[in-house]
Amino acid sequence: MLRYTTLLAIATISISIHAQTVYRISNATITEKDQVQKGMDVSAMIKGAEGSDRVVIFAGQDVTLESRVKVSTQNVKRSSVKSSAVNAIFEIDLRVDGKKDNRRVEKIYYMDQERRSHFKEKFVFKEGNKVRVITVEFDGTLE
8 A cells, every 4th residue: 555655646746747838829820911921830838837938930031920928826825716826928029120029918817717818919110101010919828
């Protein structure tokens, strides 16, 4: 019995050490006027329950889209709702013709709430009288 319990404890510890949080990005599109470019479906792998990772969603000749996700949990003694919350901070970076612009979006998922979000951000790049308006959209799922 002791041998079985020890083996079970070692297996549980080894699985929890290798556990990962995965953030999946899908359905990425980059829209400029009537041109729509599709991005890749990618996954950000975070070792354990908390941490961060950066992924490239789209890489073209003059446009590059990447995102960084940072996941953290909360520990609030007075509220079980807040204590079960998962905080995800997204940094969306868009490079166009060597210029960079970024957005920061924070999402908080409570208790058993579905951990899925849709992002839609508009970027404006100006150079003299030339203005480029680019809209970035993608879906994200935290697993």
